[in-house]
Amino acid sequence: MNKILALSLLLPIALLLCSCAKQGFPPGGPADRTPPEVVSTSPPCNSTGVSLDAQIEVGFSERMDRDSVKEAIYICPVLERPPELSWKGRRLFIKPLQRLSPDQTYVVTIGTGAQDQQGNPLARAYSFAFSTGSRMDLGRIGGSVISAAGPQPGAIVWAYRLERGQEPDPAKDAPRYVSAADREGNYLLSFLSLGTYRVFAFLDKDGDGRYTPEQEALAVPPGDVALTDSASFVQMADLFPVVRDTTRPQLLAVKASDQDHLELTFDEPVDISSAKIVIVGEDTLSTLAKYILPGEEAKVQLLTERQQPGEYNLVLDGISDLSGNPLAAAPSENFTFRGSPVADTIAPEVVAISPKNNARNVHLDQPIEITFSEAMGDSVSEEVLRLSGQSPAGKFLWRGPITLQFLPSEPWQSARRYCFGLFLPLLPDYAGNAPSDSLYSFCFNTVNKDTLGFVAGRLDTEVLGPEAEVYIRLKRTDWAVEYWFKASRDGRYLTGGVLPGAYFVWAFWDRNGNGKQDYGSPAPYQPAEPVTGSVGTVLVRSGWTTEKVDLKF
Numbered sequence: 001m002n003k004i005l006a007l008s009l010l011l012p013i014a015l016l017l018c019s020c021a022k023q024g025f026p027p028g029g030p031a032d033r034t035p036p037e038v039v040s041t042s043p044p045c046n047s048t049g050v051s052l053d054a055q056i057e058v059g060f061s062e063r064m065d066r067d068s069v070k071e072a073i074y075i076c077p078v079l080e081r082p083p084e085l086s087w088k089g090r091r092l093f094i095k096p097l098q099r100l101s102p103d104q105t106y107v108v109t110i111g112t113g114a115q116d117q118q119g120n121p122l123a124r125a126y127s128f129a130f131s132t133g134s135r136m137d138l139g140r141i142g143g144s145v146i147s148a149a150g151p152q153p154g155a156i157v158w159a160y161r162l163e164r165g166q167e168p169d170p171a172k173d174a175p176r177y178v179s180a181a182d183r184e185g186n187y188l189l190s191f192l193s194l195g196t197y198r199v200f201a202f203l204d205k206d207g208d209g210r211y212t213p214e215q216e217a218l219a220v221p222p223g224d225v226a227l228t229d230s231a232s233f234v235q236m237a238d239l240f241p242v243v244r245d246t247t248r249p250q251l252l253a254v255k256a257s258d259q260d261h262l263e264l265t266f267d268e269p270v271d272i273s274s275a276k277i278v279i280v281g282e283d284t285l286s287t288l289a290k291y292i293l294p295g296e297e298a299k300v301q302l303l304t305e306r307q308q309p310g311e312y313n314l315v316l317d318g319i320s321d322l323s324g325n326p327l328a329a330a331p332s333e334n335f336t337f338r339g340s341p342v343a344d345t346i347a348p349e350v351v352a353i354s355p356k357n358n359a360r361n362v363h364l365d366q367p368i369e370i371t372f373s374e375a376m377g378d379s380v381s382e383e384v385l386r387l388s389g390q391s392p393a394g395k396f397l398w399r400g401p402i403t404l405q406f407l408p409s410e411p412w413q414s415a416r417r418y419c420f421g422l423f424l425p426l427l428p429d430y431a432g433n434a435p436s437d438s439l440y441s442f443c444f445n446t447v448n449k450d451t452l453g454f455v456a457g458r459l460d461t462e463v464l465g466p467e468a469e470v471y472i473r474l475k476r477t478d479w480a481v482e483y484w485f486k487a488s489r490d491g492r493y494l495t496g497g498v499l500p501g502a503y504f505v506w507a508f509w510d511r512n513g514n515g516k517q518d519y520g521s522p523a524p525y526q527p528a529e530p531v532t533g534s535v536g537t538v539l540v541r542s543g544w545t546t547e548k549v550d551l552k553f
Contacts, residue, residue, distance in 0.1 A: 035123040036116040037061045041108070043130040050130045052101075056083075056094035056108060063090055065115045072113035072122075075106060076191075077176045103133035105191045111180075129191045139192030139227035143236035144185045145201045145219060146533040148475045148482075150504040151185025155201045155219075155241065156209070159189050162196045162224065169523035170200045170211045170218065171246075184535075194232070197225045200522065201239040217241035220520035222530040237530045237553055238506075242519045248328035249321040254314055256340035260431060261374070262302040264314075269297035270327075274318040279304065281312040281339065288430070289375045289401035294352040303375040303401065303430055307339030324521070344431040349373040350422070355444040361499060362444045364411040370422065375401040375430045386421040401430075415448040452497030453540035455505060457549035459493050464530070464553055469510040471517070472551075474503045477537060493551075500542045506533035507551045 040059035043050045056075075066087055073094070075083070084095040100106065109127040129136060145155040158175035160168040168175075181187045181201070189199070201219040202211045211218055219239035227234060245268075253265040262279075272290055279285035289303040300319075314335045319327045352371040355362045368385075380396045385406055393409040404427070412418065420442055424435035461468050470487040472495060487493045487507065508517045508531040520528030532551050540546055 032062075032116070032118045033120060035120050036064060036114070037122070038110060038126040038128075041128045045128040045130070046136060047130040048134055048136060050100070050132050052099040052132055054100065054132075056096075058092045058094070058108070058110065060090045060092070060116075062116050064092070065117055065119070068113055068115040068121075069110065072111040073109065074111075074178060075108050076178055077101075077104065077106070078174050078178065100132050103131075105129055105131040105133070105137035105193065107177075107191050127190075137191050137193040138232055139194055140233040141189040141192065141197060141199060141225055141227070141236060142233070143187060143199070144238045144533065145181045145187065145241065146185055146238045146504075146506060146531070147217070147241055148473075148504065148506075149479075150477070150537060151181070151533075152201075152203060152241065153181055153183045153185055154204075155181040155185070155187070155239075156204050156211075157181065157187045157189065157199060157201045157239075158211075159192070159197045159199045161193070162198055167523065167525060168198060170202065171213045171522070175200075192227060194227045194229065197227065198525070199225060199236060199239070201241055203241050213244065213246050215243070217243045218522060220522050220526070220528045222520070222527050238532050240506075240517075240519065240528065240531045244519070244522075245321055245323035245325060247321075248325045249319070250328050251316070251335070254335070254337040256307060256337055258342045258344045258346075259307045259340045260304060260344045262304055262307075262337070264300040264302065264316075266298045266300070268321050270300065271320050271322055271324075272300055272318075274320075275300075276317040277302065278315040279312050280315065281308065281310055285312060285339075291375065291400060291402050293373065293402070294371055301374070309339050309341050312337055312339055344429075345433060346374075347433040347435045348376060348427070348429040349435065350424075350440050353442055357442040357444070359444040361447040362412070363447055363497070364414060364449065365496075366412070367408070368406040368420070369399065370404045370406075372402045372404075372427070372429070376404070377428050377430055377432070380404060381426045384423050384426045386423065387418065392420075412446045414446060414450070417443060417445045419443040447497075447499070449497065451500060451542045453500055453542055454495055454497060454545040455503070455538060455540060455549050456492070456494045456545050456547045457551060458491060459487055459507065460550070460552035461489075461491070461509070462553075464509050469513060470507050471510055471515075472505065472507050473517070474498060474505050474538075476501045476503050494545070498540055500540050502537040502539050504534065505538050505549055505551070506531055507553075508532075509553065 038058055039061050042057035043054060069092060070085055079096055081097040083097060086093045107127055107129045109125055111125045112122045115121045145152040157179040158170060159177040161176050177189050177192060179187045179189045199221050203217045205216050219241040222237050225234045225236060249270050250267045251264060252267055255263045257263055275290060277287050286305045287302050291301050316327060350370060351373050354369040355366060378398060382391050385392060394407050397405045399405045422440040424437055424440055428434045459470060461470060466489055472485045472487050472493055474483045481499055483498050485495045508529050511529050518529045520526045530553050532553050534549055538546055538549050
């Protein structure tokens with residue numbers, strides 16, 4: 001890929017700023033603090049019929065630091081070979097090393113990284129356009145780059161024109177057009193020819209102007225953009241960059257810990273929600289349960305039928321890492337293990353509880369969840385949980401083989417401290433082993449409902465359709481609190497109670513109905529789920545509803 005010049009300092013680059021120079025102080029006067037300006041260009045701004053052999057010239061108001069200008073200038077569409085730069089006084093000459101394309105509009109941008117010899121940068125980026133054809137291309141694509149932290153100023157935006165079945169990969173292919181997000185996270189790609197485009201955005205952490213997979217956050221668009229005579233400007237849905245894992249997980253080891261359990265160790269955390277596991281020996285060995293323990297996300301625990309001494313083969317399907325990369329092929333010995341003759345005599349332990357012990361500001365509708373160290377028996381007595389010597393009103397549900405959930409019949413009381421005792425001998429594991437400790441105690445403090453605020457607004461889902469499932473997400477700017485709410489389908493939303501503070505609010509369309517925000521894949525291309533964010537942060541105050549936080553896809 002050609003070097004794309006560093007853009008992290010560029011802000012509103014799509015503006016045409018054909019401006020005049022400002023006069024600085026004369027020699028010997030006060031220190032020069034006046035930003036330099038572009039005072040002339042050749043070809044002139046908005047010229048047509050420019051020669052395919054044209055040299056580009058940019059005149060500045062004062063002598064410039066040449067290295068800084070070199071790193072702050074670029075041309076769109078991106079040239080196959082970097083142009084040759086030369087100087088004469090205040091004038092910069094840009095000589096393309098190949099002929100310009102016929103009937104093509106070009107945009108030249110000098111970013112705010114360009115400095116004069118006193119270190120003063122341009123006050124704002126300067127762009128000018130010209131065409132080698134008889135008219136200027138006037139297509140435009142606008143949008144915003146956001147994340148859970150809010151707008152992403154300086155994000156690099158790449159646009160590829162899709163031709164002849166092209167499937168661009170931002171990790172390998174140079175873009176046709178380049179832009180950058182301004183201080184509000186907004187971008188505008190201007191002077192585009194008509195056609196279909198795919199637009200990506202990334203956060204250039206290392207400042208090299210290239211996307212680095214697995215290190216820099218990349219946004220995949222929710223769909224391609226078609227610019228036509230009747231629709232020469234398109235406002236895209238927001239782009240949401242995330243760091244992407246592109247490496248397939250590998251199975252490192254298989255171990256039978258006893259005759260009923262098997263442990264699979266991978267080189268990274270995995271998702272087993274769609275896993276299909278077959279164990280074959282002299283006879284097929286059924287898998288009774290599969291689960292992952294908190295803090296051991298790279299290990300999968302299996303509860304099996306009683307194993308026999310001897311060799312078994314493991315067949316795995318549907319396992320991926322948390323980014324969706326499927327399991328890589330592994331040496332055959334990694335899929336083979338010997339059955340254990342050891343009986344399961346170890347009692348289960350409580351390994352996690354929610355709310356955590358002594359948690360504060362617990363919401364009044366939050367259930368209690370107790371997670372154990374192994375697969376448990378499926379029966380549970382109402383006597384297992386005690387509050388002030390009484391069994392609290394509610395019901396128990398097993399949310400999987402290791403997690404027991406208690407749903408209170410009524411919401412918890414506001415601003416109260418609750419202390420519970422969990423009677424462990426009533427909770428045996430699958431093999432009948434009961435915990436040795438008789439009582440597990442924990443407490444939490446509920447939120448004062450008078451401290452909570454709410455967020456409300458309109459949710460414009462016209463382009464999505466009335467059956468679209470949309471989730472509202474709120475993340476406080478200190479990253480200490482995050483909320484998810486499923487939106488109604490009547491065009492309005494009102495969140496549940498949230499703690500006061502400044503929040504970034506966004507919504508996403510859950511296209512596949514899995515209840516989580518999916519970020520798509522750049523290559524092979526899978527569209528991201530559409531997302532839209534609030535303009536700036538939203539202040540939530542105790543006892544108030546912050547209204548008119550409207551979200552439009």
